Amino acid sequence: MTPAQLLRKDYEVVVVGAGVLGLFVAHHLSKRIDPRRILVVDRGFLSSGASGRNGGGVRQQWETVPTVQLAKESVEAYRRFPLEFGFNPWFRQGGYLFLAFSAEEERRLHRVDQAVRSQGLKLEWLSVHEVQRLAPALDPGRLVGGSYLPSDGVIFPFPVLWGLYRSLRQRGVEVALRTEVLGFEIEGGGVRAVRTSAGTVRTSKVVNAAGGWSRDISALAGLSVPNTPTRHEIMATEPLKPFLDPMIVTLRRGVYFSQSMRGEVIGGLSLPHGGGAATGMPSSLEFLREFAREITTLLPRLGTVRVLRAWAGLYDDTPDGLPIVGEDPRLHGFVQANGFGGHGFMLAPAAGPRVAQVVLGEKADLDPALFGPDRFLGKGGPRTVEGIQLG
Ligand SMILES: Cc1cc2nc3c(=O)[nH]c(=O)nc-3n(C[C@H](O)[C@H](O)[C@H](O)COP(=O)(O)OP(=O)(O)OC[C@H]3O[C@@H](n4cnc5c(N)ncnc54)[C@H](O)[C@@H]3O)c2cc1C
Incomplete structure (x- = not known):
């Protein structure tokens, strides 16, 4: 060339x-x-x-x-x-819904509430019942509530x-x-x-x-x-009928997922990868296993859904x-x-x-x-x- x-x-x-x-x-x-x-x-x-x-x-x-x-x-x-x-x-402004599964996580989210509201944004604190209304596919497990910002x-x-x-x-x-x-x-x-x-x-x-x-x-x-460059992995499922409006995030393990406008559920979580760009950007079976376990606990209906693709990239952490x-x-x-x-x-x-x-x-x-x-x-x-x- x-x-x-x-x-x-x-x-x-x-x-x-x-x-x-x-x-x-x-x-x-x-x-x-x-x-x-x-x-x-x-x-x-x-x-x-x-x-x-x-x-x-x-x-x-x-x-x-x-x-x-x-x-x-x-x-x-x-x-x-x-x-x-x-x-x-x-x-697509379907909101972000942060889930709290303990009193400590709830306290952390309330700190976020204060910062967000101070800027005139209309953040809502949702009870377990309200979370279920917003995302009916979620299995609440030990959920104590969630913070939701529609914009x-x-x-x-x-x-x-x-x-x-x-x-x-x-x-x-x-x-x-x-x-x-x-x-x-x-x-x-x-x-x-x-x-x-x-x-x-x-x-x-x-x-x-x-x-x-x-x-x-x-x-x-x-x-x-x-x-520090850190590798992060992510995956997408096959397309499904629309069922999930907000991006959902858990503080524990940093699990996040949303449904794209094509219907795929796209998400990832934080694995303890060592830093370094030299490690490249491969995907791993460990990630797929861990993410599948986390997401099917939260969304049991994904248990039989196929993974379409998985990939990775670098965060530039400070x-x-x-x-x-x-x-x-x-x-x-x-x-x-x-x-x-x-x-x-x-x-x-x-x-x-x-x-x-x-x-x-x-x-x-x-x-x-x-x-x-x-x-x-x-x-x-x-x-x-x-x-x-x-x-
Ligand atoms: C799996 C994953 C999920 C993420 N999810 C989100 C999310 O939901 N929301 C969000 O806001 N962010 C997310 N991020 C982070 C976000 O993608 C990055 O913060 C953002 O894209 C960084 O943009 P950038 O332009 O700084 O870097 P990059 O997009 O990485 O661009 C840097 C460029 O520098 C070039 N470069 C490197 N070395 C050289 C060289 N020597 N000479 C010339 N060019 C060079 C590279 O080729 C590259 O194209 C995610 C990241 C990953 C990996």
């Missing part, structure tokens, strides 16, 4: 990663600067990273208020998406990526797929150029939106970061469960936009414009103590930990 040719030798900004983050960042930059001065590079195909491998869950139920605010803004952006981009991402929902990731990609191309942004970032040229404490498999391009601004590989990209720039957005104080022009764990799809529309602000040297509307890269560099470490790091 002949290597790709880049259109230009220098760009104002180079975005590494054409996942949902990189594309939203480029989209917002393209409204502010000459789109032809923006390059997005990705060594894979469109949707080869986590952005093409996720469950499409979009929720606003979080313990930290600033995350609720970002998620709320993302919901509004996804509602506008068809009009803005001409692609229908099938955003949460599920989106189909591919049209989001295609819509963004097409819009960027139409505006004149160069999106170079199958083009790998190999290194950076650094001079006087700042970025001067990016070395790629299609040649070296001069730039003074780089956005590291490489998801589960963001740690490697930081390392290429000589920066050590606390991000020690406090919050993303990293900001210029790295150790390298001028190197902007971190990563560490979104299992929640990058639902936060990207709101994170994108803020990353663009950082690139343009403006003060972003984000608390640096919560989201800035500096929080891991000081002695004290991060001050807040997001507890609801689940589907």
Whole structure:
């Protein structure tokens, strides 16, 4: 295969990663600067990273208020998406229903209630009876109640990526797929150029939106970061008649599942995989066994349903469960936009414009103590930990 040719030798900004983050960042930059001065590079195909491998869950139920605010803004952006981009991402607001099976889980969900309600969202605390009315197929077992936010929902990731990609191309942004970032040229404490498999391009601004590989990209720039790539698995059943409206999540084991508009039940759970992108993205029988056990306990009617496919992807985890957005104080022009764990799809529309602000040297509307890269560099470490790091 002949290597790709880049259109230009220098760009104002180079975005590494054409996942949902990189594309939203480029989209917002393209409204502010000459789109032809923006390059997005990705060594894979469109949707080869986590952005093409996720469950499409979009929720606003979080313990930290600033995350609720970002998620709320993302919901509004996804509602506008068809009009803005001409692609229908099938955003179905069937709500998220978190189930509590103990008094301790109930307490945790009540903390979330407070954060969510403080932002004017109409969260409902449901009794066991009300949960059963909302999701009659659920076997309540030892359920004590659930928290339900009707405006949460599920989106189909591919049209989001295609819509963004097409819009960027139409505006004149160069999106170079199958083009790998190999290194950076650094001079006087700042970025001067990016070395790629299609040649070296001069730039003074780089956005590291490489998801589960963001740690490697930081390392290429000589920066050590606390991000950990972790493999997560997910599966889809054969299509069934519609029977499940909300996305359902249990705090225990992080089980989550929803029914897609094609009828498939799609879901996953957290297995204790060791971190590391080098472990690749294989699926395992262990996951299928564990998930089948959990989901058939909750939804006994799935006992005879066949699995259509299973796959895996990388979460880009941070020690406090919050993303990293900001210029790295150790390298001028190197902007971190990563560490979104299992929640990058639902936060990207709101994170994108803020990353663009950082690139343009403006003060972003984000608390640096919560989201800035500096929080891991000081002695004290991060001050807040997001507890609801689940589907
Ligand atoms: C199984 C699973 C379920 C999930 N469920 C949800 C969910 O329900 N809701 C939600 O909001 N989020 C979910 N997530 C998380 C979400 O998918 C991610 O947070 C989000 O997609 C991250 O987007 P990104 O653009 O940062 O990274 P990615 O989409 O991973 O993109 C990073 C890109 O960087 C490229 N890259 C890497 N190295 C290089 C290099 N050297 N040179 C050039 N390019 C490079 C990769 O090819 C890749 O395309 C889930 C993730 C997984 C794995």
